[in-house]
Amino acid sequence: MKHYHDNFRYEQKQKNRSRGSEQKSGGFRCAHCRQWVVINHLMGTANRNHCNVCLWSKHVDEKKGDRRAECRGGMRPIGLTLKHDGYGRVGELMLVHECCGCGKLSINRIARDDFETRILEIFEQSRVLNSQMQGTLQHEDIDLLDDADEVQRQLFGV
Ligand SMILES: [Zn+2]
Numbered sequence: 001m002k003h004y005h006d007n008f009r010y011e012q013k014q015k016n017r018s019r020g021s022e023q024k025s026g027g028f029r030c031a032h033c034r035q036w037v038v039i040n041h042l043m044g045t046a047n048r049n050h051c052n053v054c055l056w057s058k059h060v061d062e063k064k065g066d067r068r069a070e071c072r073g074g075m076r077p078i079g080l081t082l083k084h085d086g087y088g089r090v091g092e093l094m095l096v097h098e099c100c101g102c103g104k105l106s107i108n109r110i111a112r113d114d115f116e117t118r119i120l121e122i123f124e125q126s127r128v129l130n131s132q133m134q135g136t137l138q139h140e141d142i143d144l145l146d147d148a149d150e151v152q153r154q155l156f157g158v
């Protein structure tokens with residue numbers, strides 16, 4: 001019986017170890033679609049903060065990357081915007097997230113491995129946002145992108 005017990009403990013230990021290395025290799029479980037989201041050099045941004053499948057994020061930052069928010073609410077992607085680059089240039093395509101817990105809006109970089117079909121879906125949905133949300137965006141000085149050609153150019157270079 002003791003032998004069995006030792007074995008069991010050994011297996012538990014192995015399990016913990018593999019979970020630890022998963023963490024180290026970088027990634028997190030998406031709280032929205034349960035997909036394992038890998039963080040690596042391929043995604044093209046150092047600070048992955050949303051799932052590349054459903055593009056939901058989580059409210060963990062007060063300021064970018066500080067991980068100090070206590071809200072921990074799910075952040076819904078509500079639309080796209082262009083980064084203000086100054087000099088009249090067209091900036092990079094960005095995702096706009098809204099926290100379902102507290103309503104905070106944030107703008108985030110799109111990673112290279114984000115699902116393009118999902119980005120297009122969010123773009124389509126953003127065109128029918130209610131007027132209350134549009135007012136909130138205006139208040140936060142966020143211009144939602146409504147130019148379909150620009151989205152295509154940004155995503156596919158055409
Ligand atoms: Zn997800």
Ligand SMILES: [Zn+2]
Pocket residue numbers: 059071072073099100101102103104
């Ligand atoms: Zn929140």
